[in-house]
Amino acid sequence: MSDKVMIVESPNKVRTIQKYVGDDVEVLSCVGHILKLSTRGKGNLGIDFDNWEPKMVEDPSKKKIISELKAATKDAKEVLIATDPDREGEAIASNLVTTLKIENKYKRIKYNEITNEAIQNAINNPHEIDVNLVDAQKARRMLDRIIGFKLSQLMQRKVKNTPTTPSAGRVQSIALKLVVDREKEIAAFIPVLYSKIEAIITEEIQATFFFKNNPDFKGENTWIKRENALKIINELNKNPELIVSDYKISQRSESMITPFKQSVLYKEAKYSSSIVQISAQKLFEAGLISYPRTDSTRMSDSFVQKAKEYIANKFGPQYVAHEIKGFSGEQDAHEAIRPTDIYLTPEKATREHNLNDVDSYIYKLIYDKTIMAIMATPKREIHQYELKNNEYYFRMSYSNVIFDGYYVISGYENAKPLPKYNIGDRLHVENFFKADKETNPPARYNEGSLIKTLDDIKVGRPSTFASTVNIIKNRMFVESKNGTLYPTDFGTVVLEKLVNGFPKTMNEEYTAEVEQDLDLVSEGKENYKLLMQSFWEKFNENLDDASQTIEITVLPQEKLDELCPQCGSELVYRYTKAKHQKFIGCSNFPSCHYIRNIDNPKKRFFKKTTKK
Template structure:
């Protein structure tokens, strides 16, 4: 029997670690959380300081038995779960269970933490053990209790007021609000026409274009030219004034530097993987977990390829920096390494200095060399992480820009041409940060021919261009994660589950990589924003996250925080249970009369989405599809307050 027992979360992680340690160590996996709140009312007791009732999850019974059996023959227990709030909670739960079984007598118990699964990191952690951070456990308990209390009290209210099977969550509901509000913005958007005017110039070295910026002495704004007639009149006047040429009035050259982006944290990895690889947040975190936990990379050697993937810190360890700088010098040249390592400022006040950014465990493990040992997804994500990490420690890029103002007839009419050339690519030779919604970056080169003030450039033509303003784009995974982070809603480690929950509940659908709210999602959001305004408010949600972070730092006690939340919340639940009528939630008045009885029509929610129906139902049974022009009555008729005796769904005529 091994004298030392080490507990980690996953079997993949246990296999990697077991290869680093001798036969005196046995490594077992807990397979995630061993126990959770009992799945019924009373799991959290607000009247007893929010005492929580747990049970071992059925699927984990055999893992508990395996750990219990192994511990009997061991002298020392090492709790080596992940270095974050969830990992701390898993270790604490296991410890509490073992204490209850009286299995810790004469046993040494240690908490060990490492941020990468390498032999050096694991050995160092075991040689320098610590204790469970109870403040992290308190923060996790508070989060779990809050989520339970919101879900277990608000969801049944949605069942009564809208339909069965719905749910609301502390963090998912503000995220839903974000998606619905964007959709309403798009629907309310009024397209506006505007025109621009471009000169095409036939320079002997290279043709180029210039855009009209001033006309008749006035600087043009976006809507200065609003219609075709105005555009044509302006174009004709300019052609006449130009007399076949534009004259260079001013030429301005500048050189600017562009610095690399910081190494990845959880949220930026999720955003970039969505933009560049088309990965969902869930897929990104799953693949990152595999890279972190380790795999065979040849010669029977298992290795964790990246550091821990749940982090808010952009720090890089001194040893890692040395390693990265050495690789840059060898692979790209000594002139590509800045004099001193680059440092980046961590935005999150909750990020721990001991934590690092997401980086390769060894810079010398070049993606191309590992490709044959990795799956396609693993290679793509590792390649992304490796390039971002290397680039962040390279020299800046140098970009030469030139702006040319050209006179058309008189200095009251000005065209401007701009060009940019990457003089020294620096880090851009390795990695460029992605952008949302196809906004053009300054990495796109546009060349202009050599010119001097006073030069007359032959004019090829002056053309008019029609444009229309566009509504804001719907959220994709990358832009939603970015917005959640900017608003302080949730934490990066929870974004994947937030998005999955919204999709699983059919509150949103993902079409062409953009989120669209469903009819049910709209109704749920309307109910929550009208009746639980505070609890879907972005600032309230963010402040609560900050308070939970303060608990994890030991600056705040979790029980008073729970009381402050629960007292007004439970009162509001009871008030709304009595005061809100189902028809007020599921029906929306419209300015139209029923063609059959003359009573007002309303938009109503049925099993297959929203439809238009008569408010005098059941006396009048007129219905039609929401998008019909009123000539057909094809939508299903929902029988109010009556459910199917077999499946409890709405009954339709």
């Protein structure tokens, strides 16, 4: 038994941290939350409404862990609480202190990366538990329980014959709303019809028509109204040549790179949000990257300085950026997602840590984005010609990289240069080509872009993004086709009832406002009990009205053009309760229990007819 005990959330961190703290400290894991919100009391909500306190009870699955932690900390002189540095981590820390009864001997330590330097620095600079963060998490948990339980129960009464049990949630319903609203935008979209004209000088040299003055479409000087395009083509063909009227050389620097915050990592990675989340957590626990559940893009001064030295030594001082782009997130003082060691290149990390393909890909994505953010931006030289045919103007251009900057990491290709022309040169045009085009509807969300939008409108938090998307998929409110999200009829019906019944709760503005209120609670600027009381009074009144006004909808069953071989009734598609897998069953259920597998028509799960 050690005099010092450190408690971390994940068991995967134990071995790495134990190596850094030595034998003087015993490192143990609580494996996440040890307490859970009760389902007893008023409305089975597990809330003390008189004092606005969540009623927390020991998680039955953590009984052995709690017992082991109590035994390990009973005689310890000091207990270091090293749970994750966010609101959930602070709540877990608070529950550990009260459950283990270590109020007089705990120290709260926080770290953004699992390295020897970070762990030692955290141990040497302990804190007390931040009660404001704990209060913010309490409020969030109670809000989510009330909205989730009450609205889910209402939807279960109002929507029948559903493929899964209907549910609602403060954040999940806004995620569903975004997908449904986007589908409505696509359905209502009316394309703008326009044309473009290209001058084909040779097979490899083309020029684009543009309006020098008075464009047909505001802000788009290469778009031509279709009724005007044919007239312009006819005029151009009277004299199929272009005269070089101007030539300019200019320089442009590429945009600075911003390091990853979690939502952008989800958007840019090629894998699903759940896979990215798991991979990033593994890399963090292995000590390879900083804490991944972050809404910040700033990097610590010490890391930036080391990275600058690395870049200068490897590529030259001219490759070091003079300015770094990044900002602090609204939740806590996290850093961007970055490698913990700039000298641990993706190739080296993959080799030394035996990373699988997914983890290797995610690490490289993070490493490359980070180092590019600390490197000088590339510079291009742009060559642009302006050409003329009477009052009609064309242009053509190319650019070449004159300083590669961070392109040395990402790579680049130079366009093939145009021939050198002089002002006044006449170029014969082989063909003036008209292409009819139309604008496209907005793109459907994929998992990454949905999460990025939730983050942009300040709905939800980094720790919940991936689970939010998984919920609306698992509930069968949305389905993924070719990587994009489509709302199902089931999801659309549930959302319509939620929005119509709770217009002041089920909207982006209100949900973002709640996040702002929770931020104020976490900063000690707002009393969470007053926040909860105000919410409860308004929500309860709204719930009573909605319960009376929302009508019941029975979803139609998807039928097959086939009769049941058992009883002759129509066959329909149904879903398993556990995994929501689609199968074929009899519409006469429960009188007839005939079902069969969709993929293997010969395979039947069971076949039983109830006795009469």
